[in-house]
Amino acid sequence: MVCWPAWTGWFSCASPWWVTIRRRWVLPWPASSWTNAEEERCWRESGRRECPPRVTVYLVGAGPGDPGLLTVRGAEVLARADVVVHDRLADPYLLRLAPARADRVDVGKSPGAPVAQDDINALLVARARAGQAVVRLKGGDPFVFGRGGEEAQALLDAGVDFEVVPGVTAAVGVPAYAGVPLTHRGLSAAFTVVTGHSRHAVDHEVDWEALAKVGGTVVVLMGVAHRADIARRLMAGGLADTTPVLAVRWGTRSAQLSMRTTLADLGVAALEPPATIVIGAVASLDLSWFERRPLLGRKVVVTRSSGQAPALVDRLRARGAEAVELAVIEIGEPADGGQALRAAAARAGTYDWVVFTSANAVTRLVGLLRDGRDLGSAKLAAIGPGTLAALAERCLVADLAPERFVAEALLDDFPAPDGAGRRVLLPRAAVAREVLPERLRDLGWEVDVVEAYRTGLPRPSAGALAAVAGADAVAFTSASTVTGFLEVAGINRMPPVVACIGPVTAAAARDAGVRVDVVAEDHTLDGLVAALVSALANSCRWPAT
Structure with a gap:
C-alpha cells in the first residue's frame, strides 16, 4: 500500500499498480509534461513507485450526433471519468459510457441562452484541482469552432494537465x-x-x-x-x-x-x-x-432494463431509428437475498437437468459457479437466443434448445425421466408462468423452482416520460415490460404502434387491455426489429421539428 498527501489537502492511499495489475507491463499514468516540480521530483527520486497518478482534463470531440462516431480514445477516457462536462447536443448514449458514479454536468449552450465560457473554464480547472479525472465532451471536434482552444489555454495557464481527443467535425x-x-x-x-x-x-x-x-x-x-x-x-x-x-x-x-x-x-x-x-x-x-434506412425519423420506445437495452438500441439505430430508452423494469436480488439460489448452485451437479428461460437466470446462477465443472453431469436446456448467448459467453452449450422460443416448445421436446427421483433445477424470475414446472412434474420430473432474481419498477425521469409522448412505437420484449410500462407510464402514453417479441408477451399485453399491432414472427430481437420495420416503414412520416 502506498500513501501520499494529495494536492487537494486530503490524505490518499491506494495499492500500487503492479500489485493490482498482473502481467501488464504498461505505465500506470501518462509520462509526459509535469504539472509541477514537486511531482517531477517525486517520480525521479522514487522510481515512479510512490507518486500519485496525475489527473488530466480530456477535451473530447463527441462527433456531430451519431454516438457511433465517437473515437476509440474518446470512449476510453469516458470510461474512467470522474466528471463529464457536456454540451446540450451530447447524446445520452455517450454519457452512459461514463461510470455510474461519475458526475454529469450539463453546460449546454443553446441559441439565445449562452453559458459564459469563463465559467466553463473555471469549472474544468476547479474539478481537475479537486483530484478528479475530467472529460469535457464537446460536439463535433473541440478545435473546430468548439472553443476548445480557449479551454486548453485556460488549463495551460492554470498549470492543469490536459489532452485533446479529436472528433469528427460536423463540417x-x-x-x-x-x-x-x-x-x-x-x-x-x-x-x-x-x-x-x-x-x-x-x-x-x-x-x-x-x-x-x-x-x-x-x-x-x-x-x-x-x-x-x-x-x-x-x-x-x-x-x-x-x-x-x-x-x-x-x-x-x-x-x-x-x-x-x-x-x-x-x-x-x-x-x-x-x-x-x-x-x-x-x-x-x-x-x-x-x-x-427504413426507420429513419422514427422514435421507438425500448422498455428493457438498462443493462439489457443496448442490444435492442443498437439494432434500432442501425436501421435509422431513434431509440427512446425507458427502463420499466430493473433486475434485483431475490426476496431471500439469494440464499436459495446459492444453495442450488452448490448442488447444481446433483441435478439431471438445469433449465434456463432467460439470460438473467444464466447470469445469476452460473455466476455462482466456479466453472462448468460444478454442473457435473447435469444437462442444460435453454429458451431463446439471448439465453443461448449468455451460456455461450460462459463457454456452456445447451443440450436442448427448441426452435420456437416459448416454454411450450421446450416441453414438446423435453424427455421423460428414465426412473424415479430424477430432478430438474429451474432458476427463474420471482414472477413467471407456471406452465413449465407444472408440465415437467406431469412428465414425472421432480422440479426445484428457485427464485434467481426479481423485477422491480424504476422511477423514470420526467424527461424520459416526455420523450415517450412523441414516440411512433413501443417494443415489448417480455410480459414484465408490458406490466412495467403500464405502471410507470400509463396506458395514455402508449405510442401508436405496439410491437411484441412473441405470443406470450402479446397475450400479456392484450390481457392488460393493450392493442397489439404487430408480433414478431421470429421471437428474437432481430425479429422484433423486422416487425417494426414492416409496421412503420410504409406509414406516413412527418418532417422532424
Whole structure:
C-alpha cells in the first residue's frame, strides 16, 4: 500500500499498480509534461513507485450526433471519468459510457441562452484541482469552432494537465451522412469551413466575396440565422445564383432532414438550427445512404432494463431509428437475498437437468459457479437466443434448445425421466408462468423452482416520460415490460404502434387491455426489429421539428 498527501489537502492511499495489475507491463499514468516540480521530483527520486497518478482534463470531440462516431480514445477516457462536462447536443448514449458514479454536468449552450465560457473554464480547472479525472465532451471536434482552444489555454495557464481527443467535425460528417462529398473530381478540389454564428463574424470576420472567388466547396456551420446575408455576399463575390446548396438539419441523427435549394433561394428556405449548409457544385450530388434506412425519423420506445437495452438500441439505430430508452423494469436480488439460489448452485451437479428461460437466470446462477465443472453431469436446456448467448459467453452449450422460443416448445421436446427421483433445477424470475414446472412434474420430473432474481419498477425521469409522448412505437420484449410500462407510464402514453417479441408477451399485453399491432414472427430481437420495420416503414412520416 502506498500513501501520499494529495494536492487537494486530503490524505490518499491506494495499492500500487503492479500489485493490482498482473502481467501488464504498461505505465500506470501518462509520462509526459509535469504539472509541477514537486511531482517531477517525486517520480525521479522514487522510481515512479510512490507518486500519485496525475489527473488530466480530456477535451473530447463527441462527433456531430451519431454516438457511433465517437473515437476509440474518446470512449476510453469516458470510461474512467470522474466528471463529464457536456454540451446540450451530447447524446445520452455517450454519457452512459461514463461510470455510474461519475458526475454529469450539463453546460449546454443553446441559441439565445449562452453559458459564459469563463465559467466553463473555471469549472474544468476547479474539478481537475479537486483530484478528479475530467472529460469535457464537446460536439463535433473541440478545435473546430468548439472553443476548445480557449479551454486548453485556460488549463495551460492554470498549470492543469490536459489532452485533446479529436472528433469528427460536423463540417465533414454531416455532408457524408447526406451523401455529399466535399471534394469530387471535376467538381471541387478544395473546401472551406466557416462559421456564420454571430453578426460580427458574418460582417467582419469572413470575407465572403473573396471566399466566392476561391472556388471549391463552402461549408457553413451555425449559419442558419444569417443565411440570407451569407448568400447575398457570396453572390456579390461572383457565385452564380443557381449554385446548388444542401442544408442538413440534425445531421447524422435519426431526425436528419436534408433540403436542397439554390444560393438565390437560401435566404427564404424554411430552415431551423441546428443545420450544416453546403454550398457548391458538389451539393448537386445525391449519394444517399443514411436517409435510405427504413426507420429513419422514427422514435421507438425500448422498455428493457438498462443493462439489457443496448442490444435492442443498437439494432434500432442501425436501421435509422431513434431509440427512446425507458427502463420499466430493473433486475434485483431475490426476496431471500439469494440464499436459495446459492444453495442450488452448490448442488447444481446433483441435478439431471438445469433449465434456463432467460439470460438473467444464466447470469445469476452460473455466476455462482466456479466453472462448468460444478454442473457435473447435469444437462442444460435453454429458451431463446439471448439465453443461448449468455451460456455461450460462459463457454456452456445447451443440450436442448427448441426452435420456437416459448416454454411450450421446450416441453414438446423435453424427455421423460428414465426412473424415479430424477430432478430438474429451474432458476427463474420471482414472477413467471407456471406452465413449465407444472408440465415437467406431469412428465414425472421432480422440479426445484428457485427464485434467481426479481423485477422491480424504476422511477423514470420526467424527461424520459416526455420523450415517450412523441414516440411512433413501443417494443415489448417480455410480459414484465408490458406490466412495467403500464405502471410507470400509463396506458395514455402508449405510442401508436405496439410491437411484441412473441405470443406470450402479446397475450400479456392484450390481457392488460393493450392493442397489439404487430408480433414478431421470429421471437428474437432481430425479429422484433423486422416487425417494426414492416409496421412503420410504409406509414406516413412527418418532417422532424
